[in-house]
Amino acid sequence: MTTNKNVLILSAGRRVELVQDFQAEAAKFSDGIKVLATDLNPRMSPACHVADGAFSVPPISAENYIDSIFDLALEQNIGLIIPTIDTELQKLADARRRFEEAGIHIIVSDSELVTICRDKRFTASLFNHCDIDTPEIYERENLTFPCFAKPYDGSRSIGAKYIHTAEDLSYDMLKDPKIIFCQYIDITNEFTEFTVDLYYDRSGRLKCAVPRERLEVRTGEVSKGATRRNGLYTLLIDKMSHLEGARGCITAQFFCKGSTVYGIEINPRFGGGFPLTYAAGGNYPGWLMREYLYGEKIPFFDEWENNLIMLRYDAKVLVRDK
Structure with missing residues (x-):
């Protein structure tokens, strides 16, 4: 059990319903748990307006991002931190033990x-x-068509593309080390x-x-x-x-x-x-x-x-x- 009871939702952006779900559950406890939120620009984040309090933090790429979250968590009696976007997960996972020692639980999986x-x-x-099973990943020198190209570290289908024939391939796509080519799975039919x-x-x-x-x-x-x-x-x-x-x-x-x-x-x-x-x-x-x-x-x-x-x-x- 921790003495810190408030919840902090990071990079809240448009996650209004997630904030409200946490608020609905927080209201069932007698400790007056607050659900707070962060964003680069809280004034322009709908979820931050719905939260019980909102705070501006540096970009995730900034060197002081983790320090700013840690200091904010101490100031606001945060016991639970909820990440919401892929790009912050590795930094938070690497810093999880530091937060744990201060009684702050980041709900993030192990770094590995x-x-x-x-x-x-x-x-x-x-x-x-x-x-x-998983779709086969092809060697780029031995592609089978049709196939599906996507960044190996992508999310939300950004950069993903259906490749029908070899004519659909571009030089940049073939030379991009982040692009992988996979077996095409027809989810339309x-x-x-x-x-x-x-x-x-x-x-x-x-x-x-x-x-x-x-x-x-x-x-x-x-x-x-x-x-x-x-x-x-x-x-x-x-x-x-x-x-x-x-x-x-x-x-x-x-x-x-x-x-x-x-x-x-x-x-x-x-x-x-x-x-x-x-x-x-x-x-x-x-x-x-x-x-x-x-x-x-x-x-x-x-x-x-x-x-x-x-x-x-x-x-x-x-x-x-x-």
Whole structure:
């Protein structure tokens, strides 16, 4: 149990629903837990306006980024820090023990696992270690068409491209060391795309898994989705029941067709579609507070609502000149 009780959500940006989910759970405790947020420019962040308090921090690339988060956490009695974007994970994972010694829990996986998840070549090996297939990665001197090109450290489909024939290849693409070429999986006509929110306790034990079918995606983030209790769920409960170094919410992507499952990527953080998992009963915010702020053990949970559909839309936050 820690004496620091407030929650800090980093790089909050547009994650309004995530902030609200944490606020809803914080209100169930009697300690007056506040949910605070950071951003490069809090005034222009909708989530920062919804939070109980918001603070400006340096860019993640700045040398003093970790020091600024650490000082802020001490000043604001932060007990729980929630990362939200890929580019901050490695720095936070490397600094996690420093925060732990001050009674501050960063919900980030171990450095080794973050390194694996940030590189899709290593991620494929991790899936294979769990006995889950992955699309073949081709040598660029021996490509098979059609194929799919993407940066090995990319996210949100940025830089990803379908390559139909050799004529679609560019010189820059072939010479870019960050681009990998993979077996093409047809998710338009054959395969179905799923994102799964997995909750791992501090021992790396799986406590909940909620598959979300991606019915519609906009700029790499799900805009329409539905929870599905299916063969993928059964597979993951078996194959990924323990993940060394995992901690908190892990978001994994899969392509499925019948009994055929391909693991695509793992993001060791909350995904943009997590509010659907929370609405279905996957109470990851509450479990994190109970586990890290109050020292409770989290039991395995599988009573989440099946076939719950989420239809997202844009909403506004008005900021008046004071």
